[in-house]
Amino acid sequence: MAHRVLICDDEVHILRAAEFKLRRAGWEVEVAGDGQEAWEKIQSQPPDIVVTDYQMPRLDGIELIQRMRQHAPTRHVPVVMLTARGFEMSPEELTQRWRVGAVMSKPFSPRELLRQVEQLVGPVHSTSPGSSLPAAPDQPLERTVP
Amino acid sequence: MRTARLLAAAGFVLAGSWVAADMAMLVAGHAAWPWRWLMVGCGLLVAAGSLALWRHLSSRDRRAVEHHLDALVSLDLRQLGQPTALADLPPLPPSSPWRPLAERLRQALAALGEQLQESHQRRAALEARLRRASQEVARARAVLEAISDPVLAVDGAGQVAMANRAARQLLDLDPAATEQRPLQRLSRCQELIDLLIDSSQGTLPAGRSNEVQVADPSGTVRSYRVHCGPLEASTGEQPPAGPGRGGAVAVLRDIGREQELRKRNAEFVSAVSHEMKTPLAGIKAYVELLAEGEAEEEQTREEFLRVIDGQADRLQRLIDNLLCLARIEAGVVEVNKKNGSLNEVLEEGVRVVQPAADAKSIHLDVQLSPLYLGVHADRDMLLQAAINLLSNAIKYTPEGGRVTIRSRLADDHVVFEIEDTGVGLDPEDCRRIFDKFYRVQKNHRMASGTGLGLPLARHIVEDVHGGRLTVHSVPGQGSTFAVTLPKSHNPGT
Numbered sequence: 001m002a003h004r005v006l007i008c009d010d011e012v013h014i015l016r017a018a019e020f021k022l023r024r025a026g027w028e029v030e031v032a033g034d035g036q037e038a039w040e041k042i043q044s045q046p047p048d049i050v051v052t053d054y055q056m057p058r059l060d061g062i063e064l065i066q067r068m069r070q071h072a073p074t075r076h077v078p079v080v081m082l083t084a085r086g087f088e089m090s091p092e093e094l095t096q097r098w099r100v101g102a103v104m105s106k107p108f109s110p111r112e113l114l115r116q117v118e119q120l121v122g123p124v125h126s127t128s129p130g131s132s133l134p135a136a137p138d139q140p141l142e143r144t145v146p
Numbered sequence: 147m148r149t150a151r152l153l154a155a156a157g158f159v160l161a162g163s164w165v166a167a168d169m170a171m172l173v174a175g176h177a178a179w180p181w182r183w184l185m186v187g188c189g190l191l192v193a194a195g196s197l198a199l200w201r202h203l204s205s206r207d208r209r210a211v212e213h214h215l216d217a218l219v220s221l222d223l224r225q226l227g228q229p230t231a232l233a234d235l236p237p238l239p240p241s242s243p244w245r246p247l248a249e250r251l252r253q254a255l256a257a258l259g260e261q262l263q264e265s266h267q268r269r270a271a272l273e274a275r276l277r278r279a280s281q282e283v284a285r286a287r288a289v290l291e292a293i294s295d296p297v298l299a300v301d302g303a304g305q306v307a308m309a310n311r312a313a314r315q316l317l318d319l320d321p322a323a324t325e326q327r328p329l330q331r332l333s334r335c336q337e338l339i340d341l342l343i344d345s346s347q348g349t350l351p352a353g354r355s356n357e358v359q360v361a362d363p364s365g366t367v368r369s370y371r372v373h374c375g376p377l378e379a380s381t382g383e384q385p386p387a388g389p390g391r392g393g394a395v396a397v398l399r400d401i402g403r404e405q406e407l408r409k410r411n412a413e414f415v416s417a418v419s420h421e422m423k424t425p426l427a428g429i430k431a432y433v434e435l436l437a438e439g440e441a442e443e444e445q446t447r448e449e450f451l452r453v454i455d456g457q458a459d460r461l462q463r464l465i466d467n468l469l470c471l472a473r474i475e476a477g478v479v480e481v482n483k484k485n486g487s488l489n490e491v492l493e494e495g496v497r498v499v500q501p502a503a504d505a506k507s508i509h510l511d512v513q514l515s516p517l518y519l520g521v522h523a524d525r526d527m528l529l530q531a532a533i534n535l536l537s538n539a540i541k542y543t544p545e546g547g548r549v550t551i552r553s554r555l556a557d558d559h560v561v562f563e564i565e566d567t568g569v570g571l572d573p574e575d576c577r578r579i580f581d582k583f584y585r586v587q588k589n590h591r592m593a594s595g596t597g598l599g600l601p602l603a604r605h606i607v608e609d610v611h612g613g614r615l616t617v618h619s620v621p622g623q624g625s626t627f628a629v630t631l632p633k634s635h636n637p638g639t
Binding site: 011013014016017018020021024055084105106107108109110111 | 419420423424426427428429430431432434435438440441446453456457
């Protein structure tokens, strides 16, 4: 069974590029146009990994992650954050406080995004999805990508 | 006169001798009685006449001296120094024995008069300098009072020596009792007090500036940059030796505005960066997908190329907007005004924003006047202003809402209004919404933006076209932006 990824961004063309790359790599892709829509989809069916933008209408990326970390079924779901913002929040804070697996700055490379996602969850054809999850819930998941 | 005196004296002596000789002759019996007595009588008459002459001469001399001295002492002391003051005195007889004394007296008075005159001149000069100094002090005080930055001086004893109007208002000081108020009794500004004490004790490097927080009488905490220095140094005097002996002066500069500007500039840079990175991200991602041969189908490749093209246009628009605003602000924009129809410009604006309205299911209600509304305007710039206002209304109106655009004639003006059923603005936001880079914090998440659209619209309407752009809003119900422009009478160019 293919891994499920939820991609959340208010820019349609970003969603489309990320979706295209991951789908071609064999991922089952779900998309959301803002944090609120993503949260509703996550609640109904938790994905294996979430790729989210930072600044979005209705519910931003941080609030989305906050809700995920307080919700038992999604507490350990890895997150990749895509952001065009420069200095509101440091990557260290994102990884340590919110346990974000990787932070990628826009403009981003779809190839690099796929690599990060596979590093956090494992390739689509790996036998044990989520094998790269941390042992302890509060431990930072992965190093950041500048 | 001297001769007359000698004659009188000689006459008196001769007559006396004559009388004495005749009396002797009478006693000796050498002459007949009647003749001798006649001679004695004549001698006595001559003696009496000589005596009367002597007394007359003496009396006239005394009167001349008295008159001279009276005139001398009656002189105005302030005129004694003048060369002609003593020239008009009544003359003394040359033979008067008082003449040398009167002369010495006159010389003494003349010297006194000169000293008095000199003293008067010095006094007048001092009075003039005092007047000038008083005027300079009054002018300096007026300048100090007019300075909008608070200025506060303390003496070596820690008393407030001077506070200008801004300082009195900030520190809530009573103007009548400002001076000689102990520094330590000032409240709400402990950091400032510490600085002044350090400066007056010489423990603060001269000219060093520090940032302090001071709460104004309303309780609002304001940030100030304080320049402190010894008070004596500013007056050119040498400070007294020993700690705590000199005073200090502090000039406070409100840096709240500066800090706000820095913050807004940082926010602007962040917003511009975000706005630029977003289309750039699209371009880079799709170029990579194409370059790596991910898009195998022709249709997909065409779709990706269209996205790249669209995102490049978006980037171009953002840069144009920034440049346009910068040019208008710098006053170097080229304006090409022609007479034309306002409704045509608005219709084109509606066509441009229609896709954005459709994407949010917002109903664009177009209610343009059936009349020809002529404006003398730069068509492209006016269209930019209309698009910015319409885009703003669409951005901050929730899905399913309504944006109405209407135009009308109003006396010598034409008016167009853009009304939305959006989130609305509170009075503070209405006041600041046209400030460059200002974004309403509570609506920040509704849409991305640089905070440039509305300032640019206002520049175009007011600075370029001499019109007026106003906003009326009810929080939670919506906003109406109204543009008033001068009407042009001739259609066409």
